[in-house]
Amino acid sequence: MSETGARNRSTDERARRARQEPIRVTAIGGGIYEVSTPSGHEYTVDLEEGRCTCPDHQYRGTRCKHLRRVAIEVTAGRVPAPGQREATCADCGRQFFAPENSPDPVYCGRCTLRTGETVVDRETDSLLVVVESTDDRANEVRIPERGWSVADHFSNQSYDPEDVVVDVLYPLRRGVSPDDVSPGDLKRYSFPRGRLRRAGQ
Template sequence: MTHTRSTPASQKTNLPVPSDAHLDERSRRAREEPMLVTAFGGDVYEVETEPGHRYLANVVAGRCTCPDHLFRDARCKHLRRVAIEITEGRVPPPGHVAVPCAVCSEEVFVRTASADPHLCPRHRFQRGDVARDRETGGLVLVVAVSNRRADEVRIPSQDCTVAEYATNRAYPASDPVVSAVYPAVRVTGDGPAPESLRVYSFPVSRLVRPES
């Protein structure tokens, strides 16, 4: 799933109430009152409300520092708001953080301390995926993915890096490398022609999903 933030990160906002929803008072206030939820990468979220009060809500433990929870032991509007925003993909779930895609900068949610590069679903390929080469328009079959940058991976037959290869120079040198083959194999009387089985290395942003 692709995750995007619909409002600036510092702006408090309210959420629409479904027309067919039958909500109790705390659930309704969780949606109708302007709040800003900030994730820290663990189980605890900061919830800022009007007029600028801030509370810490642990959505996993079901605890909040607000008076409603502390003195009434209630599942307060802050805990409910965090749960809603997680469910709707507005903030990352527990144990995750929001980071930009290394290719297009679209916001994605990844596990805390996970290794770079972080990629959105449009640019995250796996072995066996079919992609389209932007330069040739042809379909390719992904056979390997790498975390190494295009300016770090050399093409021995060309004595240059993937980033330096002529048809790759328009793409970021920082792109991770994807290796792929063109699925059409040319067969001669002696069997498959070796050049048709060649594995090519691409900067990831040179490849797109076939439906793109």
């Protein structure tokens, strides 16, 4: 057998083991993963830097089975990719991966309100149109010409002060299409996301 053939076989063997062994992968943030092997070893993998603390990688410089395994788990969506974290949607309760730098509460893609969508204000039952879903938090957004934040406003005090802010146009009478309303009739408001529900839900 040629040397090249032997090397390829050992590469294939490593790839096969990386898929089959019951290795546990845990994301600990910052693109770092803890890998526990069946034999009780724990290694730390830095996925983006392509580094692992195992001897195979440290001394032989190989792309070890731990690095491969973390990549497989990320690709399969079983652990968060670098820059993401595990999160629970504040609206539907579904588990998903949120940006690592966005604190709770967070909303999954399905529960993030889109520009132009019609929503209902839980406080007044009015129909509103979404202008923009922001990442800003209710306790950080100041209401122009007032001394308080969106969270401080009397009508928002029963909502999470750290909720994300959604800008809406308000009000829209029921049965009136957004196309039939002149812009002068509408006022832009900032509300905590929790105050809004999708029309028809």
